Ligand SMILES: Nc1ncnc2c1ncn2[C@@H]1O[C@H](COP(=O)(O)OP(=O)(O)OP(=O)(O)O)[C@@H](O)[C@H]1O
């Protein structure tokens with residue numbers, strides 16, 4: 001796996017917040033999987049859990065500052081984790097997307113360009129936009 005250009009501490013903070021969610025919202029017995037792979041000129045890091053999933057009502061609000069979902073009364077938090085992760089990923093010219101289905105689990109994908117070369121990365125960004133990778137779903 002080639003190295004990513006960027007701030008290692010900030011990127012670690014982003015991933016830790018995503019893993020923290022997978023851990024704290026899932027009950028005992030759920031599995032959490034971290035995977036990383038190359039996708040063209042991008043490095044993808046994925047955190048997948050088999051936890052409670054996120055409702056269709058909550059999904060569009062993920063990454064908004066202070067937003068907490070329907071499990072807010074059962075699990076402590078401040079609603080800043082994903083907003084922070086998203087800001088860090090954007091600073092690295094990356095994309096964060098979230099796929100989730102109630103009762104099935106959640107997959108958060110972070111994609112960071114291997115090298116920040118604006119002209120070269122534009123067609124790839126267009127391709128990701130077309131595939132619905134921008135923003136949360
Ligand atoms: N893996 C997940 N499984 C189920 N729900 C999740 C998961 N990740 C995030 N959520 C939902 O998204 C909301 C926003 O997550 P976020 O990390 O931004 O805030 P938080 O976890 O509530 O608080 P903080 O991260 O600041 O401690 C959560 O309140 C929760 O409802």
Ligand SMILES: [Mg+2]
Nearest residue numbers: 021077081082
């Ligand atoms: Mg959190």
